[in-house]
């Protein structure tokens with residue numbers, strides 16, 4: 633089988649289930665991976681291993697067991713508190729789980745081909761972890777960026793009709809973006825864009841057809857403007873994280889690229 637044949641194998645080859653059943657499977661998987669994303673976004677920026685050590689209550693140190701780790705439901709049943717020390721557990725945990733479920737469902741809705749779908753789901757996990765890490769720590773760690781770049785490239789190789797043009801665009805984005813970052817750091821005293829953000833834009837160039845990529849850049853700018861104004865209002869002194877806007881724009885363009893490019897052209 634050549635590459636395009638492998639990429640074309642549909643999800644229904646695994647089991648011919650109705651789309652609604654696959655959406656339900658995606659929702660459950662999304663909830664589970666939402667907890668994983670929470671753990672990843674906590675451990676990676678702190679340099680902790682993601683494989684070892686059970687999760688603990690950050691307040692009392694009680695090791696969490698299976699019944700504490702059921703996505704959303706554990707939080708609801710315990711009314712958002714640790715069952716041992718009664719410390720409030722942030723609503724961000726169930727929210728991240730629900731958002732991941734929605735993201736996974738949108739991927740299944742968008743992509744009926746098995747391999748591209750799996751790549752999309754894996755990039756979604758990395759993108760959500762990176763977005764949260766950027767929000768909390770103002771950085772996009774390489775241990776998450778590198779796998780995203782690799783998976784994004786494989787996805788591009790599978791689905792891009794004009795791979796060479798996409799690769800040239802991605803390289804140009806890196807060159808231009810890193811130049812803007814270096815020049816602004818030199819002359820303005822602070823970078824207008826972070827190197828990590830530049831790499832994410834370039835990954836977008838690999839994963840999206842050309843017109844969709846242009847829409848993605850515009851949408852990322854628009855979201856950053858809106859989110860930036862809100863950010864400045866609530867956190868006037870903190871550095872604005874660009875990542876969440878870029879990832880949100882990339883995912884929306886990826887999922888809705890057919891209607892979006894149809895609307896523009």
Ligand SMILES: [Zn+2]
Pocket residue numbers: 689690691692693694714715716717718719
């Ligand atoms: Zn506790």
